[in-house]
């Protein structure tokens with residue numbers, strides 16, 4: 001069946017994402033860090049090349065550099081080897097009528113117009129080279145500036161620096177780079193049932209796994225975490241903890257107590273301390289997601305994101321909603337969710353009124369991907385979440401039919 005009607009009072013996923021992305025204010029200021037330590041950081045300004053790339057005409061092969069016309073004119077006599085040019089040598093001039101032994105990356109001598117790979121060369125008794133096949137002018141020469149010229153823009157402000165971008169900065173000799181400041185995020189967990197690691201287990205208690213998960217996610221997103229631990233489940237304790245958390249923070253992130261029961265204090269305290277912007281998104285898991293501002297409740301206040309207590313709901317809320325907000329605050333460009341169609345290898349009833357994010361693994365054995373359930377789909381079931389490759393995105397009220405295609409969200413897009 002497919003008659004997607006959202007549950008009453010809940011925001012559509014795309015609308016909630018768009019509102020969070022629009023609300024994200026990029027942090028001002030910048031800090032200069034060593035290129036070696038800049039992985040994952042966000043560029044504060046455009047980077048312009050100051051060297052041509054490559055810096056000199058150089059060889060793409062181990063072989064012999066020569067003038068193609070001279071090789072043709074020499075015929076069976078071949079050409080004598082007049083020079084040896086290793087990588088790192090200065091640019092030399094090729095003597096007329098001779099060739100140069102050359103290595104990959106070494107500067108092509110002035111006058112030479114091509115490099116013949118050594119596999120196509122034999123050395124005669126006199127040491128002359130003989131070439132099989134043609135010598136085409138320009139072959140195997142990487143021209144100075146063929147990739148880009150000094151003065152061209154290499155990277156734009158807002159780019160997240162991955163290994164290839166860092167390598168490019170290093171190839172220009174940049175030792176340092178100006179990046180956006182790290183987002184300072186205060187993290188707190190609510191729930192009187194929670195116990196920290198190292199405490200002996202007692203029936204009914206729950207280890208604080210969200211704290212470990214969210215710390216890991218925040219650190220992977222290059223945030224600076226101020227971990228405030230567990231807050232007692234009372235409005236007064238939460239009020240005081242949030243008031244402490246907002247001081248000096250760019251964002252307050254809390255888990256649990258965000259639903260509708262009388263033990264769930266996040267929403268009422270947020271309403272009292274500042275302003276609730278929205279509460280409840282039509283996704284499963286992750287429905288009781290709250291967004292608002294502490295202090296005066298305006299965008300000048302400190303933003304607060306309340307994630308659900310159920311661990312998988314908390315994970316999904318982070319990935320789909322909190323992470324794009326964090327990226328926006330980091331000055332990163334935030335695009336739409338990456339998705340592609342994947343066939344389902346299972347059948348399943350749709351979720352009433354909510355878009356469902358079904359945790360799946362992909363089987364590629366038949367040459368094209370088929371999605372299978374990664375395990376139990378309860379929002380408290382971390383095992384499937386930990387094994388899933390991504391999510392099958394099921395529109396509200398839509399049953400999964402085996403063999404049909406549905407949008408698949410690869411999990412890799414949430415990793416950094």
Ligand SMILES: Nc1nc2c(c(=O)[nH]1)N[C@H]1C(S)=C(S)[C@@H](COP(=O)(O)OP(=O)(O)OC[C@H]3O[C@@H](n4cnc5c(N)ncnc54)[C@H](O)[C@@H]3O)O[C@H]1N2
Pocket residue numbers: 189190191193194206207208209210211255256257258259260261264285286287288307308309310311313379380
């Ligand atoms: N009457 C209703 N009940 C519930 C609704 C609803 O709409 N009406 N929504 C359900 C949904 S959906 C979710 S998700 C949960 C989320 O509730 P809360 O955010 O208020 O979370 P808690 O009640 O505090 O805890 C829920 C669950 O998660 C465990 N938990 C909490 N914090 C942690 C943590 N840090 N580490 C590990 N596990 C944690 C907690 O023990 C509970 O089992 O509400 C439904 N209820």
Ligand code: MOO
Pocket residue numbers: 283284285286287288308310312313379
């Ligand atoms: O949003 Mo809740 O995660 O459906 O259990």
